[in-house]
Amino acid sequence: MAASVQKSGRSEELPRFTPLVDIFENARAFTVVLDLPGVVKDQIQVSVEGGTLEVEARREQDSVSFHYARSFSIPDSIERDKISAEYKAGVLTLTLPKNEAQQPRRIQIQAA
Amino acid sequence: MRDLPRRGASEVGTWSAFRPPLADLGSWLGDLDKLFGRPTLGAESGRSQVPQLHVSRTDEGYRVTADLPGFAEGDVKLDAHAGVLTLSGQRTTGNWEEHAAVRRERSSMRFATSVRLPEDANIDTVAGKLTDGVLTISISHKPEVKPRQIKIQAT
Numbered sequence: 001m002a003a004s005v006q007k008s009g010r011s012e013e014l015p016r017f018t019p020l021v022d023i024f025e026n027a028r029a030f031t032v033v034l035d036l037p038g039v040v041k042d043q044i045q046v047s048v049e050g051g052t053l054e055v056e057a058r059r060e061q062d063s064v065s066f067h068y069a070r071s072f073s074i075p076d077s078i079e080r081d082k083i084s085a086e087y088k089a090g091v092l093t094l095t096l097p098k099n100e101a102q103q104p105r106r107i108q109i110q111a112a
Numbered sequence: 113m114r115d116l117p118r119r120g121a122s123e124v125g126t127w128s129a130f131r132p133p134l135a136d137l138g139s140w141l142g143d144l145d146k147l148f149g150r151p152t153l154g155a156e157s158g159r160s161q162v163p164q165l166h167v168s169r170t171d172e173g174y175r176v177t178a179d180l181p182g183f184a185e186g187d188v189k190l191d192a193h194a195g196v197l198t199l200s201g202q203r204t205t206g207n208w209e210e211h212a213a214v215r216r217e218r219s220s221m222r223f224a225t226s227v228r229l230p231e232d233a234n235i236d237t238v239a240g241k242l243t244d245g246v247l248t249i250s251i252s253h254k255p256e257v258k259p260r261q262i263k264i265q266a267t
Contacts, residue, residue, distance in 0.1 A: 020161075022218045024211035031211065035181040035218055037245035061177075061246075062168065090181035090245015 014058070015066040019092075023072075027104050030078065030096040036068050037090035044087060046094065048080050055092065077101075162223040163247075165199065173252040174233050181245035182218070188247060192235035197249070200224035 022033040036044065036057050044057040054071040074096065082097045163178040178199060180188060188201040202222040229235060229251065237252040 020217040022205065022208075022216050023214035024208045025214050026211045030214070031208075033206070033218065035179075035245070037179040037181040039244060089183065089242075090179070 016069050017066060018070055019055070019057075019068045021070065027098075029098055030074075032072070032094040032096065034068075034070065034092045034094075035090065036087070036092050039068070039087075039090070041087050044085075044092060046083070046085050046092075048074070048083060051076070053083070053094075053096070055094070057092075161219045161221045162225055163199075163221070165197075165225060165227045167227060170250075173237070173250065174230065176227065176249040176251070178247045178249075179245060180221075180242065180247050183221075183242065183245065183247075185242055188240070188242065190238065190240050190249065192229075192238045195231075195233070195235065196226050196228050197235070197238065197251075198224065198226040199247070199249075 019034045019036055021035075024031045024033075032053075034055060036059075038059050038061055039057045043059070044055070047054045047056075051073050052071050053074050055069070057068040059066055059068065077098050078096045079099045084095045086093045086095075163180055166177045168175050168177075176197065180201065180203070182203045182205065183201060184203075187203050188199065191198040191200075200223060202220055205218055205220060232254050233251045234254045235251065238249060239251075240247055240249045242248075
């Protein structure tokens with residue numbers, strides 16, 4: 001039986017689970033931390049389309065497969081090209097840098 | 113304040129079938145002021161995050177698995193005593209003091225949980241391995257007690 005496949009190519013037949021997330025912010029960036037235990041790094045997809053950041057991962061365990069999926073809307077101030085991701089010990093950490101114009105800048109005051 | 117894109121909204125709908133929808137989920141950055149104005153703990157924070165132990169049978173004995181994302185080896189303690197396997201631990205969720213928390217759902221997962229092992233599990237052979245945030249514990253069978261044949265000699 002053919003699985004229904006969406007444009008993005010993922011199977012809709014697999015059960016989907018929402019990973020828990022922490023989100024932090026400082027002057028330079030937002031950091032998104034997701035629990036994705038038991039996933040092989042290659043099975044994680046992070047994509048940005050328009051104003052939406054999407055995280056998807058496939059997990060296979062004891063011949064059972066399912067998806068982790070979660071999406072977030074992100075503001076324009078994020079440098080989309082500079083989003084980075086790191087996977088370690090079952091935790092995915094995304095760094096979303098703010099563009100320079102949004103970052104606090106120290107302005108030198110010159111003596112006249 | 114920003115409106116949720118249609119596509120984002122439908123994504124949210126997909127997975128909200130599994131959990132009650134969180135207020136403003138998916139618009140965390142578009143709606144910062146509101147998020148900051150109330151406790152940043154997510155709806156999940158009330159939910160216990162004690163890892164579930166899954167016990168399965170293998171050819172060699174038994175396997176117990178538990179999801180422990182973000183745990184280092186030193187964060188987990190495994191004890192086997194009187195046929196009961198006890199797993200306890202706590203993770204550190206990182207140093208974010210210099211940051212503002214926009215959303216917090218991941219707890220420190222401080223827990224202690226036990227499972228009674230089957231009679232034929234050999235607790236002297238318990239071995240644990242932590243890979244990609246999943247703990248796998250292997251336990252072998254007790255050496256089989258073979259029935260001993262006693263020859264009866266005819267006199």
